[in-house]
Amino acid sequence: MKFVKTLGGLAFGVCVLLSPRSAGFLSAQAPTAREGQVTFSKDVAPIFQRSCQNCHRPGSIAPMSLMTYEDARPWARSIRRRIAAREMPPWYIEKNVGIQEFKDDISLSDADIATITVWIDGGLLKGNPADMPPPRKFDDLEQWRIGKPDLVVRVPQDWTIPAEGPDAWIESIAPTGLTEDRYVKAMQTRPGPGTLKVIHHVTTTMRQQGGDAAEEQFLSEYSLGKNAEFMPEGSGILLKAGSMIKFQVHYHSYGEEVVDTRAGLGFVFYPKGVVPKYVEVRRSVGNPVHGNINGIDVPANDANVRIDGYTRLDKPTRVVAFQAHMHARGKRMCMEAILPNMDVETLSCTKYDFNWNLTYTYADDVAPLLPAGTLLHIIGWHDNSAGNRLNRDPRNWVGWGARTVDDMSFAWVAMVSLDQADFDRMVAERKAKHTN
Numbered sequence: 001m002k003f004v005k006t007l008g009g010l011a012f013g014v015c016v017l018l019s020p021r022s023a024g025f026l027s028a029q030a031p032t033a034r035e036g037q038v039t040f041s042k043d044v045a046p047i048f049q050r051s052c053q054n055c056h057r058p059g060s061i062a063p064m065s066l067m068t069y070e071d072a073r074p075w076a077r078s079i080r081r082r083i084a085a086r087e088m089p090p091w092y093i094e095k096n097v098g099i100q101e102f103k104d105d106i107s108l109s110d111a112d113i114a115t116i117t118v119w120i121d122g123g124l125l126k127g128n129p130a131d132m133p134p135p136r137k138f139d140d141l142e143q144w145r146i147g148k149p150d151l152v153v154r155v156p157q158d159w160t161i162p163a164e165g166p167d168a169w170i171e172s173i174a175p176t177g178l179t180e181d182r183y184v185k186a187m188q189t190r191p192g193p194g195t196l197k198v199i200h201h202v203t204t205t206m207r208q209q210g211g212d213a214a215e216e217q218f219l220s221e222y223s224l225g226k227n228a229e230f231m232p233e234g235s236g237i238l239l240k241a242g243s244m245i246k247f248q249v250h251y252h253s254y255g256e257e258v259v260d261t262r263a264g265l266g267f268v269f270y271p272k273g274v275v276p277k278y279v280e281v282r283r284s285v286g287n288p289v290h291g292n293i294n295g296i297d298v299p300a301n302d303a304n305v306r307i308d309g310y311t312r313l314d315k316p317t318r319v320v321a322f323q324a325h326m327h328a329r330g331k332r333m334c335m336e337a338i339l340p341n342m343d344v345e346t347l348s349c350t351k352y353d354f355n356w357n358l359t360y361t362y363a364d365d366v367a368p369l370l371p372a373g374t375l376l377h378i379i380g381w382h383d384n385s386a387g388n389r390l391n392r393d394p395r396n397w398v399g400w401g402a403r404t405v406d407d408m409s410f411a412w413v414a415m416v417s418l419d420q421a422d423f424d425r426m427v428a429e430r431k432a433k434h435t436n
């Protein structure tokens with residue numbers, strides 16, 4: 001065991017050439033555990049079940065399964081590295097700053113990381129199979145979780161993902177066909193049948209007819225584990241007559257050819273004519289604008305380029321969700337609130353990885369309540385150096401643009417405008433809760 005521990009400590013410097021499977025120190029037989037030792041069955045399996053298995057199971061998107069001890073053991077070294085760097089699971093909210101309670105939070109706590117690391121360094125004990133948690137049930141992605149949708153908008157054409165090839169980001173636009181305004185009560189993006197392995201994620205935005213990007217609104221993100229959204233009672237999103245849906249699908253080849261017969265975005269509406277009390281908008285915030293044009297200036301060969309943008313909230317506002325929007329050079333984003341009295345509060349900071357466009361939805365009790373006149377301040381950092389593995393050419397200056405090789409720096413923020421009385425009531429309720 002001592003031997004394993006020493007090797008474990010050196011593993012990333014010295015042993016990188018060993019593939020996990022050939023690592024000789026992993027004996028064929030799992031050693032038996034003593035009382036109080038960290039084991040897979042008792043301690044690690046529940047964490048994997050909650051935070052990993054949705055993607056790491058047969059037929060799903062990740063390259064290997066983490067369902068059983070035998071599945072997980074050969075990957076120990078890689079797991080140790082990925083969780084320590086907080087690259088896995090894909091959840092990049094920084095843990096030492098800002099709000100920490102979110103819906104659908106699959107992130108690991110420091111204690112989870114310690115448990116898995118002790119399990120690995122302690123010799124990968126299997127433990128007593130009777131300690132295993134009952135198997136997790138997974139959502140059937142071929143079913144709508146929002147009930148029967150009133151409208152389904154689909155990607156307009158099939159797309160073939162070759163057995164091998166680079167990742168592809170495909171953008172397409174489809175009309176909603178709506179002839180009158182409707183308010184959305186629930187929505188869900190569903191990947192095409194049999195595409196679980198190749199669809200990395202899908203994001204959808206709404207565009208008004210003839211509208212330019214400024215009129216675009218973020219709608220939803222599908223990545224495994226987040227696939228249906230229900231608006232709180234009395235709130236909804238306005239989908240205007242004549243609006244279009246823009247789909248962005250990130251495909252990842254998986255060793256066999258797959259034809260995607262179209263991801264779809266399903267909506268359940270409020271009844272015709274019903275206008276919910278709270279209308280949620282999902283707008284771009286902190287887009288750096290100079291005069292009339294969006295502008296960012298990312299010099300070549302610079303690993304740390306900071307860009308600031310501001311959006312003023314004209315009405316009292318409840319912030320519902322936050323998504324950083326950058327491209328391949330993006331590395332980090334923070335959102336802070338500059339309050340009318342000039343107090344500054346950091347709401348969220350996230351490391352940015354272009355491979356995962358993650359939306360973070362605040363838990364109801366902590367969703368920021370901001371007075372009218374607050375400035376939302378978005379700070380984006382780009383890495384345009386060779387050290388960024390997604391950077392195609394660090395010798396290029398990069399400006400604002402829609403292509404993958406251009407970049408951007410803003411946040412999609414879901415928010416609800418409130419009237420003053422409602423805002424005051426919500427603030428009072430929150431205060432009462434926190435002082436009790």
Ligand code: HEC
Nearest residue numbers: 048051052055061062063075078079082088089090223224
């Ligand atoms: C939302 C889906 C998702 C979740 C949840 C997730 N993973 Fe992953 N994981 C992936 C994908 C996709 C890859 C392959 C791409 C990559 O390497 O980033 C991957 C890669 C990995 C790798 C690298 C494998 C190699 O090639 O060496 C490790 C290790 C890993 N995940 C561990 C975990 C662990 C441990 C958890 C839970 C604590 C977890 N992942 C949760 C999707 C996920």
